[in-house]
Amino acid sequence: xxxxxxxxxxxxxxxxxxxxxxxxxxxxxxxxxxxxxxxxxxxxxxxxxxxxxxxxxxxxxxxxxxxxxxxxxxxxxxxxxxxxxxxxxxxxxxxxxxxxxxxxxxxxxxxxxxxxxxxxxxxxxxxxxxxxxxxxxxxxxxxxxxxxxxxxxxxxxxxxxxxxxxxxxxxxxxxxxxxxxxxxxxxxxxxxxxxxxxxxxxxxxxxxxxxxxxxxxxxxxxxxxxxxxxxxxxxxxxxxxxxxxxxxxxxxxxxxxxxxxxxxxxxxxxxxxxxxxxxxxxxxxxxxxxxxxxxxxxxxxxxxxxxxxxxxxxxxxxxxxxxxxxxxxxxxxxxxxxxxxxxxxxxxxxxxxxxxxxxxxxxxxxxxxxxxxxxxxxxxxxxxxxxxxxxxxxxxxxxxxxxxxxxxxxxxxxxxxxxxxxxxxxxxxxxxxx
Numbered sequence: 312x313x314x315x316x317x318x319x320x321x322x323x324x325x326x327x328x329x330x331x332x333x334x335x336x337x338x339x340x341x342x343x344x345x346x347x348x349x350x351x352x353x354x355x356x357x358x359x360x361x362x363x364x365x366x367x368x369x370x371x372x373x374x375x376x377x378x379x380x381x382x383x384x385x386x387x388x389x390x391x392x393x394x395x396x397x398x399x400x401x402x403x404x405x406x407x408x409x410x411x412x413x414x415x416x417x418x419x420x421x422x423x424x425x426x427x428x429x430x431x432x433x434x435x436x437x438x439x440x441x442x443x444x445x446x447x448x449x450x451x452x453x454x455x456x457x458x459x460x461x462x463x464x465x466x467x468x469x470x471x472x473x474x475x476x477x478x479x480x481x482x483x484x485x486x487x488x489x490x491x492x493x494x495x496x497x498x499x500x501x502x503x504x505x506x507x508x509x510x511x512x513x514x515x516x517x518x519x520x521x522x523x524x525x526x527x528x529x530x531x532x533x534x535x536x537x538x539x540x541x542x543x544x545x546x547x548x549x550x551x552x553x554x555x556x557x558x559x560x561x562x563x564x565x566x567x568x569x570x571x572x573x574x575x576x577x578x579x580x581x582x583x584x585x586x587x588x589x590x591x592x593x594x595x596x597x598x599x600x601x602x603x604x605x606x607x608x609x610x611x612x613x614x615x616x617x618x619x620x621x622x623x624x625x626x627x628x629x630x631x632x633x634x635x636x637x638x639x640x641x642x643x644x645x646x647x648x649x650x651x652x653x654x655x656x657x658x659x660x661x662x663x664x665x666x667x668x669x670x671x672x673x674x675x676x677x678x679x680x681x682x683x684x685x686x687x688x689x690x691x692x693x694x695x696x697x698x699x700x701x702x703x704x705x706x707x708x709x710x711x712x713x714x715x716x717x718x719x720x721x722x723x724x725x726x727x728x729x730x731x732x733x734x735x736x737x738x739x740x741x742x743x744x745x
Contacts, residue, residue, distance in 0.1 A: 316603060316618040320466075321626055324602055325595030327468035331475045332591040341479070342500050345486040354497050356430065357437030361501070364424030365442055365449075370558075372409045372453045374550035375402060379460030380601045381687045382543060387464060388609020395465075397529040397536075399519060401543055402457025404534070410450030417446045437497050444501035451512040458515035463598055464605060470518045477514050482507035549689035553696040560703050560726055564719060567707065571716045578658035579716070581649050585638055585666035592634060593674065596627035597681030604685030613745040619685075624678050631670035638667045665720040672724055675731025683734060686741050695733040702729040 314320065342362065346354045379402045386394035413420065421442045425435055455474075462470045482503055489499030568579040603619035646659045676699075683692045703726035710718030 316615060316622050318622060318626060321596065321599045321603070321622050324463075324466050324468050324599040325623075325626070327472040328463070328595035328598045329592055331468070331472045332594055334475045334479055335591075337479050341483050341486055342504060345490045346497060346500050348491060349496065353431070353433045354437055356434045357441055357497055358500055360424075360428060360430050360434060361438035361441035361445070363428065364421065364438070365445055367424070368413055368420055369449070369452055370554075371551065372406070373456060374547040374554060375406055375409070375453065375456040376460040376463075377550050377601070377684050378543060378547040378687075378689070379457050380464045380598070381605045381684045381689075382546065383461050383464035384602050384605020384685055385609035385687060388606035388612075391609075392527075393529050393533060394539075396522060396527075397533050397539070398543075399457070399461045399522075400529060400534045401540065402461060403454050405543070405547075406454030406457045407450045410453040413449040413453070414446055417443060420446075441497050441501045444498055445505050448505035448508040451509045455508065455512050455515055458512065458519060461519065462515075464602055465522075466602055467518070468598070470515075474511055474515055474518070478507045478511035481510050546687050546689045549693040550684070553689070553693045556693075556696045556700045560700060560723070563707070564723055567711065567719050568716065571719075574652075574654040574658045575716045577650065577652065577655040578662060579719075581646060581655065581659045582662060582666050584649065585642070585645075586669055589631075589634055589666075589670050589673065590677075592630050593627055593670070593677040596623050596630065597677050599623045600678055600681035601685040604682050605687070606685075608686050608745065611745050613742060616742060616745060620678075620682055623681070624674075627674055627678055631674045634670045635667050638663070638670075642667070662716065662720055665724065668724060669727070673727040673731070675735060676727045679731060679734035679738065682738070683741070688737070688741055691734065691737045691741075695730055695737065698733050699726045699730040702726060 342358050343355060346358050379398060383395055383398045386398060421439055424442070425438075429435075430438065459471055459474065462468070462474075485503035485506055486500060489495045489503050493499060495502070565576075565579065565583075568576045600619065600623040603623065604616060607613075607616035607619050642663045643660050646656055646663070650656055650659070680692065683689065703722050706722035706725045707719070710721050712718070714721065
């Protein structure tokens with residue numbers, strides 16, 4: 312008998328993801344804090360630059376997490392255990408290959424990074440040292456995306472939380488030992504992070520091995536089935552294009568903000584932290600939708616699809632309302648905590664209403680993304696994101712010249728609204744396809 316879809320099940324998936332997301336910034340913060348104890352500016356800047364460059368290249372392959380979750384959840388719903396296991400091995404194969412490409416191209420990649428984000432010669436020299444050490448763990452870091460996606464599809468989000476805490480814990484211990492104890496400097500930070508990423512993959516594989524205790528491994532032909540691999544690559548490529556377009560919106564938002572003075576640019580940066588909080592919260596329920604919708608699609612059960620959508624969206628709506636109220640009431644105080652510059656505080660508070668509206672107007676975009684990932688309807692995601700990007704650009708051109716920073720925030724909100732509406736229009740076809 313299929314497990315009931317209810318609030319408890321959705322929360323069991325979502326809450327560990329929310330807690331896991333909260334730990335994400337810790338890795339970079341620990342590296343910066345430890346290297347900062349050396350009392351020199353260049354190493355701190357170099358760790359920041361090196362981490363941004365390598366993370367940007369890893370981010371390109373972040374689609375492996377999302378693509379794996381939807382496809383594995385569908386195989387699970389169809390009770391195709393051989394495919395559930397085969398998808399893990401395919402994801403590991405693709406992750407290792409992607410990481411190997413990054414490793415082999417490490418020299419030109421660091422040059423590209425410095426071209427995009429130039430720094431002083433001293434900082435670049437140290438950042439290159441950091442990058443060229445940490446890149447050794449690239450295959451493990453990217454394969455870990457597939458492992459996490461696979462665990463989420465199986466509703467094992469507590470395992471994902473354990474992985475994040477373990478990786479951060481190893482990184483903290485080794486950072487302190489290598490940098491403050493052995494005085495290895497920036498090389499110590501890079502080695503510590505690389506070991507933490509490899510260790511996390513090893514733990515992830517051990518957590519996955521529970522599914523293989525019966526020693527029933529998919530055959531070579533099943534793992535490297537051409538049609539399955541093509542489908543997996545197609546799904547992941549669509550997600551990649553969608554993610555690039557989404558990133559283009561946020562990068563351009565920051566760049567345009569620089570046209571209105573330092574105070575407004577800094578205020579936008581402060582307010583984007585509220586948007587990150589919204590993303591951390593909603594991701595948990597979007598991931599729950601991915602898993603439950605994928606299983607319903609695999610079962611070819613329309614009523615369970617509807618139940619999955621309703622249960623996850625209902626709880627996400629409650630969270631969005633709570634976040635909007637919190638931002639409205641506590642936002643001014645939080646802004647004061649994040650910056651001591653009075654002009655930045657005043658600017659940020661004057662635009663606070665926009666981040667209050669983000670959870671309310673953005674919930675449809677976040678949740679429908681999760682629903683469409685679970686259904687592996689990634690072409691719709693890609694196309695609707697393209698439409699959203701077009702509306703964002705039109706809004707920039709028409710609103711920013713007249714309303715400046717207010718127009719910029721309106722354009723961002725419009726992109727969320729359009730993405731939600733366009734995916735919403737496509738949803739009935741998704742439901743009818745079962």
